[in-house]
Amino acid sequence: MGLAKTEMFTDLQNEIALYAKVFGHPARVSILQHLFKIDACVCGDLVNEIGLAQPTISQHLKELKNLGLIQGTVEGTSVCYCIHKENWTQMKEVMLKFLDQDLPKSDCC
Amino acid sequence: MGLAKTEMFTDLQNEIALYAKVFGHPARVSILQHLFKIDACVCGDLVNEIGLAQPTISQHLKELKNLGLIQGTVEGTSVCYCIHKENWTQMKEVMLKFLDQDLPKSDCC
DNA sequence: TGCTTTTATCGTAAAAATACAATAAATAAA
């Protein structure tokens, strides 16, 4: 992207945007859905599950890990990933507060 | 961004990603928060409210409108924008279902 | 009609995101 002028926005606005940006790609949505679905760690089968090259998946996993939404533990030659429960809950609170604002009762335009 | 291979993902995954992408910039988050805050239409003061150039704001508004999250009606020389209530509610349902999935009870990694 | 105000569009420079081949790194197995 071009350079977003983050300094002119509040911390909350930037935080919401950062979370949203990581959900802004279907591959990462897919990875997260898979982690929820299997209800456990994913050890290595993500590349087969999603049809992207291994470096691409690794890059997406890194972004999710950088935001703290998933965690990975080394298990032999492979790495097991799962949802970071605490951080996911914290993210959810922030996003729900943004999405769940009261809509105006009156019709204006 | 580079080209996302949307054809290899489900409609839902692409829909979630599209909504998230539009929230993935603090300026658009700010615009939406302002629309909620004033609980009415915004007619022209968005450029002063947010510190970006007028064409930039116009571009962000267009993206929000393209996704149907806001609507605008012409009012003289200015245009009044507000949240599109039905579409916002629909978007919220999709996003909440994604964010509010059950976390695994067991600690795996 | 001519001028002002407000918003949209066009064009474009700069920066970021995406995808993947090539390669490195790390661990297990032989």
Added chain:
DNA sequence: TTTATTTATTGTATTTTTACGATAAAAGCA
């Protein structure tokens, strides 16, 4: 130690996003 397996990193071409100056378009006012 050598080989195999799995994941991370590097490098890079392509595309998209962002921001804004310049300009057009649309409506009100003089």
